[in-house]
Amino acid sequence: MSDLVRKGAELELTIEKLAFGGKALARIDNFVVFVDRALPGQKVRVRIRRKKSHYAEAQCLQVLSQADHYVPAFCPHFGVCGGCSWQDLPYEQQLVWKQLHVIECLEHLAGLDVAKVEPVLSAPQTTFYRNKMEYTFSDRAWLSAEEIAAKEISYNRSFALGLHVRGAFDKILNIRTCFLQSRRSVEILNEARAWCERSGMPSYTTRDHQGFWRFLIIREGKHTSQMLVHVLTAPHPEQDRVVTSLSDHLLLRFPEITTVVHSVSQKKAQVAVGEASHIIHGPGFIEERLGGMRFQISAHSFFQTNSYGAEELTRTIIRLGDFSGQETVWDLYCGTGSIAICVAPYVQRVVGFEVVEQAVEDANRNRELNGIDNCFFAVGDLNEMTRDLDWVVRHGGLPDVIITDPPRAGMHPRVVRALLEISPQRIIVVSCNPSTLARDLGMLGEDYAITAIQPVDMFPHTPHIECVVGLEKRHR
Numbered sequence: 001m002s003d004l005v006r007k008g009a010e011l012e013l014t015i016e017k018l019a020f021g022g023k024a025l026a027r028i029d030n031f032v033v034f035v036d037r038a039l040p041g042q043k044v045r046v047r048i049r050r051k052k053s054h055y056a057e058a059q060c061l062q063v064l065s066q067a068d069h070y071v072p073a074f075c076p077h078f079g080v081c082g083g084c085s086w087q088d089l090p091y092e093q094q095l096v097w098k099q100l101h102v103i104e105c106l107e108h109l110a111g112l113d114v115a116k117v118e119p120v121l122s123a124p125q126t127t128f129y130r131n132k133m134e135y136t137f138s139d140r141a142w143l144s145a146e147e148i149a150a151k152e153i154s155y156n157r158s159f160a161l162g163l164h165v166r167g168a169f170d171k172i173l174n175i176r177t178c179f180l181q182s183r184r185s186v187e188i189l190n191e192a193r194a195w196c197e198r199s200g201m202p203s204y205t206t207r208d209h210q211g212f213w214r215f216l217i218i219r220e221g222k223h224t225s226q227m228l229v230h231v232l233t234a235p236h237p238e239q240d241r242v243v244t245s246l247s248d249h250l251l252l253r254f255p256e257i258t259t260v261v262h263s264v265s266q267k268k269a270q271v272a273v274g275e276a277s278h279i280i281h282g283p284g285f286i287e288e289r290l291g292g293m294r295f296q297i298s299a300h301s302f303f304q305t306n307s308y309g310a311e312e313l314t315r316t317i318i319r320l321g322d323f324s325g326q327e328t329v330w331d332l333y334c335g336t337g338s339i340a341i342c343v344a345p346y347v348q349r350v351v352g353f354e355v356v357e358q359a360v361e362d363a364n365r366n367r368e369l370n371g372i373d374n375c376f377f378a379v380g381d382l383n384e385m386t387r388d389l390d391w392v393v394r395h396g397g398l399p400d401v402i403i404t405d406p407p408r409a410g411m412h413p414r415v416v417r418a419l420l421e422i423s424p425q426r427i428i429v430v431s432c433n434p435s436t437l438a439r440d441l442g443m444l445g446e447d448y449a450i451t452a453i454q455p456v457d458m459f460p461h462t463p464h465i466e467c468v469v470g471l472e473k474r475h476r
Contacts, residue, residue, distance in 0.1 A: 091461075
């Protein structure tokens with residue numbers, strides 16, 4: 001086996017399954033080989049890219065025999081673009097594998113009872129479901145084989161605006177078609193790319209941190225059709241004139257754009273957040289609706305990127321909450337308040353906690369927008385607030401139910417300890433990462449029993465899966 005599996009070796013393998021994270025898995029004499037871009041049931045020829053002590057990673061060179069569960073990808077950028085890596089897997093099969101990945105993580109990482117893992121709730125819409133897309137400028141364009149072969153057409157390798165190439169952080173693919181946000185969003189992208197290239201201002205580069213154009217972010221309200229274009233650049237003496245000219249051009253071509261924002265960032269890290277922002281056109285936000293509630297989303301607001309899926313997620317939280325109307329609920333990592341505000345009509349009061357001050361400002365604005373008077377938001381660390389007994393009393397006392405929706409890294413152990421000290425009757429955990437979910441549930445398991453585990457598909461054609469878990473305090 002060790003002679004066969006070595007870096008650079010080419011092998012024929014039969015794919016057994018899809019592993020957590022989306023890569024395919026094959027074995028040679030029980031030695032695991034992870035294969036990029038392959039499906040269960042395929043026989044493939046691969047090249048070993050790296051070998052570790054317990055596994056190897058390989059690149060798929062050729063499909064020798066096709067899997068029964070295979071469908072042609074519908075996007076021409078499939079395989080090169082870093083998104084939508086499961087387009088060639090039927091959607092029903094995607095749901096099967098996502099449920100299996102939840103089961104494997106909870107069982108193997110935390111030894112939990114997985115009998116309560118329900119079938120995945122399918123996405124209400126499997127294409128054009130995102131309300132936000134973030135595109136990156138680059139001076140290193142990735143050209144497809146077709147573009148390179150089309151010698152009669154001139155392609156500019158030094159200017160790109162699109163998405164990252166699969167497995168290459170420093171190369172950007174000029175997206176011409178995309179099935180994630182909307183057709184109009186891609187039209188705006190293509191028009192903005194052409195204008196910015198003609199402007200003569202260069203793309204920002206992370207190699208020497210020079211250049212002007214950095215990011216183009218498009219947000220749209222799926223239920224309102226409002227559109228926000230957010231342009232991020234490096235500082236430049238002509239920045240206001242140039243970006244205003246871009247805005248004027250886009251507004252003339254796309255009158256459905258309701259607001260345009262320009263942000264400037266001097267940070268070397270390629271993160272689409274600006275230190276200073278200026279509204280060029282419109283109110284500076286768009287409006288979206290979830291579960292009958294209205295939400296204002298500004299350029300830097302956090303909001304669930306799948307509006308349709310977010311409605312399904314909120315309905316699941318309310319169902320597992322089984323609220324009587326008398327509960328005090330705390331919503332941790334509340335962001336701009338979407339969960340808290342949607343839950344508020346079903347309970348006596350909700351208190352949302354968030355460490356980002358801007359998010360709390362957005363949450364309070366959204367609360368007022370919906371006329372919600374039993375919902376409060378607080379800036380700060382949960383563990384510190386619970387030690388202020390006067391604050392707890394002022395906000396309705398200790399909670400009967402806690403909803404926690406942490407980032408992919410999961411809850412900080414300090415937060416878990418605070419949950420155990422507060423000891424609510426019920427906890428509802430929302431997670432976008434089954435592996436950190438398993439860790440967090442393991443820490444809560446001695447005091448809380450799992451009542452339900454409901455996966456919710458928020459991101460079709462990707463390996464990502466959201467979970468809502470109901471927990472009940474154990475009686476001793």
